[in-house]
Amino acid sequence: MSEVSFKVNGSAVTVDVEPRTLLVDALRQNLGLTGTHVGCDTSQCGCCVIHMDGTSVKACTMLAVQAEGSAITTIEGLAQGDELHPMQAAFRDHHGLQCGFCTPGMIMSAVDLLQHNPKPTEREIREWLEGNLCRCTGYHNIVKAIQAAAGSAVSSPMAAE
Amino acid sequence: MTEHGIGARVARKEDKRFITGHGRYTDDINVPGQAYAFFVRSPLAHARINRVDTAAATAAPGVIGVLTGADVAAAGVGGLICGWAVTGKGGAAMKAGAHPILAHQKARYVGDHVAVVVARTYTQARDAAELVEVDYAELPAVIDLATARDATSVHDEIERNTVYEWELGDQAATDAALGNAAHVTTIEITNNRLIPNAMEPRAAIGQYDVGTGQHTLYTTSQNPHVARLVISAFVGLAAEHQLRVVAPDVGGGFGSKIFIYAEECVCLWASKKLGVPIKWVAERTESFLADAHGRDHVTKASLAMDADGTFTALKVHTTANMGAYLSTFASSVPTYLYGTLLAGQYKTPAIYCEVDAVYTNTAPVDAYRGAGRPEATYLIETLVETAARETGRDPAELRRRNLIQPGDFPYQTPVALAYDTGNYEAHLDTALELADYNGFPARKAEAASRGKLRGIGLSCYIEACGLAPSQVVGSLGAGVGLWEAGKVRFSVTGKLQVFTGSHSHGQGHETTFAQVMASKLGVHYDDIEVFHGDTDQTPMGMGTYGSRSLAVGGSALANAADKIIEKGRRIAAHLLEASERDIDFANGRFTVRGTNREKTIGEVVFAAYVPHNYPEDLEPGMEETAFYDPANFTFPAGTYVCEVEVEPDTGTVEIVKFTAVDDFGKVVNPMIVEGQVHGGLAQGIGQAMLENAVYDPASGQLLTGSYMDYCMPRADDVPSFDVSTTETACTHNPLGVKGCGEAGAIGSPPALMNAIADAVGTRVSMPATPEKVWQAIHGSAVAQAAE
Ligand code: FES
Ligand code: FES
Numbered sequence: 001m002s003e004v005s006f007k008v009n010g011s012a013v014t015v016d017v018e019p020r021t022l023l024v025d026a027l028r029q030n031l032g033l034t035g036t037h038v039g040c041d042t043s044q045c046g047c048c049v050i051h052m053d054g055t056s057v058k059a060c061t062m063l064a065v066q067a068e069g070s071a072i073t074t075i076e077g078l079a080q081g082d083e084l085h086p087m088q089a090a091f092r093d094h095h096g097l098q099c100g101f102c103t104p105g106m107i108m109s110a111v112d113l114l115q116h117n118p119k120p121t122e123r124e125i126r127e128w129l130e131g132n133l134c135r136c137t138g139y140h141n142i143v144k145a146i147q148a149a150a151g152s153a154v155s156s157p158m159a160a161e
Numbered sequence: 162m163t164e165h166g167i168g169a170r171v172a173r174k175e176d177k178r179f180i181t182g183h184g185r186y187t188d189d190i191n192v193p194g195q196a197y198a199f200f201v202r203s204p205l206a207h208a209r210i211n212r213v214d215t216a217a218a219t220a221a222p223g224v225i226g227v228l229t230g231a232d233v234a235a236a237g238v239g240g241l242i243c244g245w246a247v248t249g250k251g252g253a254a255m256k257a258g259a260h261p262i263l264a265h266q267k268a269r270y271v272g273d274h275v276a277v278v279v280a281r282t283y284t285q286a287r288d289a290a291e292l293v294e295v296d297y298a299e300l301p302a303v304i305d306l307a308t309a310r311d312a313t314s315v316h317d318e319i320e321r322n323t324v325y326e327w328e329l330g331d332q333a334a335t336d337a338a339l340g341n342a343a344h345v346t347t348i349e350i351t352n353n354r355l356i357p358n359a360m361e362p363r364a365a366i367g368q369y370d371v372g373t374g375q376h377t378l379y380t381t382s383q384n385p386h387v388a389r390l391v392i393s394a395f396v397g398l399a400a401e402h403q404l405r406v407v408a409p410d411v412g413g414g415f416g417s418k419i420f421i422y423a424e425e426c427v428c429l430w431a432s433k434k435l436g437v438p439i440k441w442v443a444e445r446t447e448s449f450l451a452d453a454h455g456r457d458h459v460t461k462a463s464l465a466m467d468a469d470g471t472f473t474a475l476k477v478h479t480t481a482n483m484g485a486y487l488s489t490f491a492s493s494v495p496t497y498l499y500g501t502l503l504a505g506q507y508k509t510p511a512i513y514c515e516v517d518a519v520y521t522n523t524a525p526v527d528a529y530r531g532a533g534r535p536e537a538t539y540l541i542e543t544l545v546e547t548a549a550r551e552t553g554r555d556p557a558e559l560r561r562r563n564l565i566q567p568g569d570f571p572y573q574t575p576v577a578l579a580y581d582t583g584n585y586e587a588h589l590d591t592a593l594e595l596a597d598y599n600g601f602p603a604r605k606a607e608a609a610s611r612g613k614l615r616g617i618g619l620s621c622y623i624e625a626c627g628l629a630p631s632q633v634v635g636s637l638g639a640g641v642g643l644w645e646a647g648k649v650r651f652s653v654t655g656k657l658q659v660f661t662g663s664h665s666h667g668q669g670h671e672t673t674f675a676q677v678m679a680s681k682l683g684v685h686y687d688d689i690e691v692f693h694g695d696t697d698q699t700p701m702g703m704g705t706y707g708s709r710s711l712a713v714g715g716s717a718l719a720n721a722a723d724k725i726i727e728k729g730r731r732i733a734a735h736l737l738e739a740s741e742r743d744i745d746f747a748n749g750r751f752t753v754r755g756t757n758r759e760k761t762i763g764e765v766v767f768a769a770y771v772p773h774n775y776p777e778d779l780e781p782g783m784e785e786t787a788f789y790d791p792a793n794f795t796f797p798a799g800t801y802v803c804e805v806e807v808e809p810d811t812g813t814v815e816i817v818k819f820t821a822v823d824d825f826g827k828v829v830n831p832m833i834v835e836g837q838v839h840g841g842l843a844q845g846i847g848q849a850m851l852e853n854a855v856y857d858p859a860s861g862q863l864l865t866g867s868y869m870d871y872c873m874p875r876a877d878d879v880p881s882f883d884v885s886t887t888e889t890a891c892t893h894n895p896l897g898v899k900g901c902g903e904a905g906a907i908g909s910p911p912a913l914m915n916a917i918a919d920a921v922g923t924r925v926s927m928p929a930t931p932e933k934v935w936q937a938i939h940g941s942a943v944a945q946a947a948e
Contacts, residue, residue: 018284020284028188028189033182034182034185034186034188034189035181035182035183035184036182037186037360037361037412038188038362038442039360039361039362039412039445040445040867040868041444041445041446041867042445042867042868042869044867044868044869045360045445045868047360074182075180075181075182076181076182076183078181078182079181084180084181088180088181091176091180092172092173092176092177092180093172095172095173095832095833095835095836097176097179097180098413098667098668098669098836098837098840099359099360099361099410099411099412099413099666099667100175100176100178100179100180100184100410100412100667101184101186101359101360101361101412101413102360102412103179103180104179104180104182107180122881123877125876126876126877127876127877129875129876129877130875130876130877132876133360133868133873133875134360134876135358135359135360135413135415135840135844135873136360136413136667136836136840137836137839137840137843138839138840138841138842138843138844138874138879138882138905139839139843139874139875139876139879140836140839140843140879140881140882141836141839142876143876143881157170157831157832157835157836
């Protein structure tokens, strides 16, 4: 077993893991942070996206030991207390989720997109989401939510048309 | 319409937990002392199992037990069942092969579960599974649908690999009309095999309490009560009253989580046998191999019409792949959910359909979003479009000529169903207008000037939803009734708890059902909580599939609310010293008609729980249950129009506009309904352009067993959609609703495929990959020259 220390959502943690343990398993099992999901075994669905040192990464594609010394944010750490992150609020307001399984990864990925590109076009959003699968929404409202979070004028699905 | 009632676009109650990472899916649950299961799966498509040597695995670190099909047989554990006994031609009984929860003596597809290893940790179980030695004697794999009936038997006792040969309709009348037709269009068509791929893989925790004898199964199910029934009555693992099935948050289903699967049963059985709670979570590879697949039909069909383009007959022969075992509802999909839908939206007077269902050495095939209805729609709408092209008619006008008209309802089709209501021309007209159908020739010319091939395609679909009237399905061989139950419970302080037998795995029932209750009872939306998915907490239920939750489950809740109102009326009459007949109820208030004397529902509820001043002969309390059995199916219908541009040099297809107009009856939350359509459209587009489950025809290996090989629609594969609705209210349920969950996946493949055919001038098979489209444009001679 190996000891790994890093920061998660602002708190310092140390976990004891096998060298082969994936970061996503350390988060889910050792730390009980089950908001980060596992949807595949080939690093292609994006259900597991977290931020490491401010950048989105797939937590299924890293070993836990590689997280030593890093600062990680998971979906549980995105809101400030009761105040949702604007991306979380946009997903809710634009019905950007149905079953919710892809949602944490989608939101974490989308937050990182706006860090890189604060005003993405629809095409740029769709291309950025290449690494995130959603089987429920057809992506339509996910794209709308991200556009809204980026401050673009998007008609709200909650306003009667 | 109130702010949060029926018809309002309300943000979903369930979203808070999902956007903050606090959803509670099966794999998020951990039970103290739980061990982990890993399944040993057959690497061969078809093989006798001579021997399973578990000694080395049993001795491996952390291993608690290794169990095989022989252990299951020795313990007298029952098998999985197909719940719908389809009767074939001449009254022949369906042939259902045994389906043990661990394969015994024979493995029948790649991924068939042969043994289970249970260990302290997941990695220990997985490592030990590699030490299980299975001695297989390989048999020829039966993969090709066309030759399956002449191949080796998948189930030794079942001849010609035939599950049933089924027929529906009037063969003589259909043949006569085909003989007299002015024009007959005949096509051969394949409906490609799909893998459902809900983003949450299946998972289970089986638990047995020695002290109480209670069993608990946490599982990713769309219908926990049916799981309880099958596991109890057929697999025989626990008496029904001693089995609790919990389906917590479930990450998508699309049909694949309706079924009662072997792995979940094994977790429950082994937990008692080995004395530990057991958790299993499928790896995605296992989902590809062992979740029930969808579609997989090969069909030949002919459509006859007279000289003015009126359809006179439709004749269909379909071979349906059932896979290696009959899954829970498999037999009903290519029959009662397919053959009965072949009238579509049209007044075709004579229809005859034959379906041969066959076993192959592939994963079981069962309902996947739409289930039978996408296959029917793809067939009809391809035939109609082809007929229009062959006879030089406008496809929209050919459809219009043959539509069932509003005055024809109720309309008895020649294939058993009676449509209650609809206005097909209304959504046809709306869709053509929104898609600017008349402006298409100009857009085509403009695209041609840029070297692009532009095409437009239509699809007019109908589906039978709101499954289903129990007596009807019973007469057709269903083993269960398809009613739904709902319970409405007021607390003393006037808050509302609503319990439903429906199950939400993305559909947003916690919101929609709360809106229905807010409208019915006048209770504020925020004071309503909806519960589902736990057999110990909710009334009986038949679960969620077939777009039935609102039409059947919502109707049960509406009826339970009516019982609450009736009881409240008696209490209010007593409190207001008036006659019950003079009490009106609206917006949460009981009023003496023609006066301003009133009691709020909160006051009445309080009186029911604190019955100090109360009618003498009335029970206290305010909690009512209703069971609702629908009188008929519901019939959502719509018109979809797709416009594409094809790049002739590469064969790539771009969807430039997709218009969907649906008639779902009354709509409770338009935002949620639009979301359902979006998701269905993307799945339908996936089927049409990207997705295809492929088995190697010789070895039976699944060649598309990961996201690297099976092409899921990604955000940049699909466009934004233009969706809207027209409305004819369902005539036979209290809410006037029809259901919206499957429409998008049913209506979209033919619209897209017809658009591609229009662009390139010939039909292409699904999935329309760039390679196939390029070959369609350049012809096989060019393709050969290029090789
Ligand atoms: S779990 Fe699928 S990409 Fe990480
Ligand atoms: S919301 Fe279900 S997978 Fe995206």
